[in-house]
Amino acid sequence: MKIEGKHALVTGGAAGIGLEITRALIAAGASVLVVGRDRAKLDAIRNATARVETFAADLADARERERLLAHISAASPPLDILVNNAGTMQYFALTGPDAQDRIDRELALDLHAPIHLAIALLPRFLERPEAAIVNVTTGLVYAPFGNTPGYSAAKGGLHAFTRSLRWQTRNTRLQVVDLLPPAVATSLTARYDGPKISPDKVAAALLDGLRTGREEVRPGHTKALYAMSRIAPGFIFRALNKQADKVPLD
Ligand SMILES: NC(=O)c1ccc[n+]([C@@H]2O[C@H](COP(=O)([O-])OP(=O)(O)OC[C@H]3O[C@@H](n4cnc5c(N)ncnc54)[C@H](OP(=O)(O)O)[C@@H]3O)[C@@H](O)[C@H]2O)c1
Incomplete structure (x- = not known):
């Protein structure tokens, strides 16, 4: 895919990995609609960056998602890229x-x-000359943390949904990408003290994956995690969970 001139929606695009994805898309010549709850962060990215628009919404609320979809329908230019990035990770019993x-x-x-968002936008994306839906899952789909049960269930489900979406659209021009970051230095991992990479590396890997037509983008340690999960799944599951067990439960 050629990124220049494309119009993207990045959920959670004003902080962490999403912010770096927004910056990378802008640097490559795209325009971006950034969605999040924190208006101060949204204002900061809009004021600092050309070709950025913002929309405040709590995406956990289905009515708020409908409000966003109505805004997208009324606005132009049409979207070409959806990056489903907003997320949370909670440690609890x-x-x-x-x-x-x-x-x-x-x-x-x-x-x-x-x-x-993917289902609602799909018909319009299928009419675009080039389009992409990116779901941000995690390298942990290969070895889920036991102490983040909601996250593990959600990301495992999103990984499987992404494969369904890719299968059903395989004869179209839509590119369906699963971005599977390893531990990344953002607020989401503040209490996890294993090795982390910087969010700009994740964004760079995604842009490369979009340009080269990759289906699964596995930055940093995710490549090794993927290989280990095939060779020694029990070993890697236990090793990662020993590290994750050091994070106190909420
Ligand atoms: N960090 C990692 O190690 C890591 C590893 C693998 C995968 N991931 C995935 O990468 C994605 C981004 O994570 P991150 O590390 O960048 O986390 P982060 O720094 O905590 O950023 C989360 C983003 O999601 C937005 N968000 C949170 N709740 C929201 C809601 N209810 N409605 C709308 N937006 C909401 C936040 O914006 P507001 O606060 O303004 O709403 C923020 O922009 C997540 O899907 C995460 O699961 C992260």
Whole structure:
């Protein structure tokens, strides 16, 4: 795909990995609609960057997602790229009194929101000369953390949904990309003290994947994690969970 001149929607595009994806798309000549809740962060990216528009919405709420979709329908230019990046990762015990509520909230943002946006935008994307849907999952789909049950369920589900979407659109011009970052130095991993890469490296890998037509983009340690999960799945699952067990539960 040629990035220059494309119009992208990046959810959670004003912080962390999403911010670097926004910057990389802009540097490559695209325009970006950035969605998030924090208006101060949205204003900061809009004021600092040409070709950026913003829209404040809580994507965990289906009505807010409908409001965003109405805004997209009314606006121009038409979208060519959707980056489903907004997400949260919570460490909690399944025996806690609020475990079900926490799972529901996490599934709403990390699973239902990206699926909702992808399905709603799909008909329009299929009419574009070139288009891409990028779902940001995680290298942990190969070895999920036991102490982040909502995240593990959501990302595993989104990884599988992404494969379904790719299969059903295989004879179209739509590129369906799964971006599977390793641990990245953002606020999401503040309490995890394993090795982390910088978010700009993840964004650079995604841009490269979009340009070269990759289906799964595995930056940094995710490549090794993928290989290990095939060779010694039990070993890598236990090793990663020993590291993750050091993070206190909420
Ligand atoms: N960091 C990692 O190690 C890592 C590894 C693998 C995958 N990932 C994935 O990468 C994605 C980005 O994570 P990150 O590390 O960049 O996290 P982050 O720094 O915490 O950023 C999360 C982004 O999501 C937005 N967001 C959170 N809740 C939202 C909501 N309810 N509605 C709309 N936007 C919301 C935030 O914006 P507002 O606060 O303004 O809403 C923020 O822009 C996530 O899907 C995450 O699972 C991260």
